[in-house]
Amino acid sequence: MGKLWAGAFLALGLAVAAQGVPVITGLNGPMGLLFAPDGRLYVVEYGLGGDTEVEAVNPETGEKAVARVGATSRVLRLEPGGEVQEVARFPSVALGQESSGASRLAWLGGLLVTSGGWNQADRDPMPFMGVVARVGPEGPEKVADLWAFEKAQNPDGFHRETHPYGLTVGADGYVYVADAGANDLLKVNPSTGAVSLVAVFAGLPGPFANPARGGAMEMDPVPTAVVVKDGVFYVSLLSGGPFLKGAAKVVKVEGGKVSDYATGATMLTDLQEGPDGQLYAVRFAETGERGPIPGTGAVLRVRPGGFEVVVDGLSFPTALAIAPSGDLYVTVNGVGAPGSGAVLKFAGAIR
Secondary structure, three states, X not given: OOOOOOOOOOOOOOOXXXXXXXXXXXXXXXXXXXXXXXXXXXXXXXXXXXXXXXXXXXXXXXXXXXXEEEEEEEEEEEOOOOOEEEEEEEEEEEEOOEEEOEEEEEEOOOEEEXXXXXXXXXXXXXXOOOEEEEEEOOEEEEEEEHXXXXXXXXXXXXXXXXXXXXXXXXXXXXXXXXXXXXXXXXXXXXXXXOXXXXXXXXXXXXXXXXXXXXXXXXXXXXXXXXXXXXXXXEEEEOOOOOOOOOOEEEEEEEOOEEEEEEEEEOOEEEEEEOOOOOEEEEEOOOEEOOEEOOOOEEEEXXXXXXXXXXXXXEOOOOEEEEOXXXXXXXXXXXXXXXXXXXXXXXXXXXX
């Protein structure tokens, strides 16, 4: 749901980058990767919605719509022998060509998960939508309600929408969330569930007047990931439609102030720190007149001011994880036909 992938379905390709070795296949909208402290790899997928129909409203047009809901969003774990184990399920909501479910993973004595976009301002979300959750022994447990914060505070002042997406745990023990729907960076106390604002991200220059932003010539910033280094936050911005080439960037948040760190990218979907201490980002695709171009996804090294290509030719990648050895893992076909998603391994790619 929401604007994270709105318009990204104009040109879909299902090719898997030949240079990567598939380690998990058959996924439906893979969105996040995480190495746990024991070295095992976790992946989370959006899912395909379900068989239950729920009334919804398109917040941009006000028209009624029907969403399909089901517990098809999964957290999976890759075992040492290569088998894939299901760890937990979350709700998945499909509305038209878009779906939303569990999105990203972090570790705080166990798995933390961001789950579910929500933009239906006149109704409360279904359980485990618009939240940070913990995967407990009996299944998901709510840690913090980001929809409640957005509904009450609406920090950016535009349409009330939350899509808790990027997720990390700081050295201070707090959880930090890049909210792709609310366009802000949030701080969560995992003990109490209290949510507070770290920063709001300004709109990006756009080609037309955007009614969703009060008629300003702007695209939504759409933050997708957050890394904390030495008390400074680094946040990747996807940009909203029409996803202009070169409009995405990594910004730095220090003392509540937002500044550019690396600019000139397109459709950034993830940001992680490598074992070498450098930042690495995922480019979902380059864009043209018809939208995202198949086979132009990449993993980028982030430098102050710009980016360097590490691996390219990827099919709609969404997330990355880097092993201590420097092996790179990337989710591909984050949007695409059912079952086309995969996790690829690039041995020794990060040195």
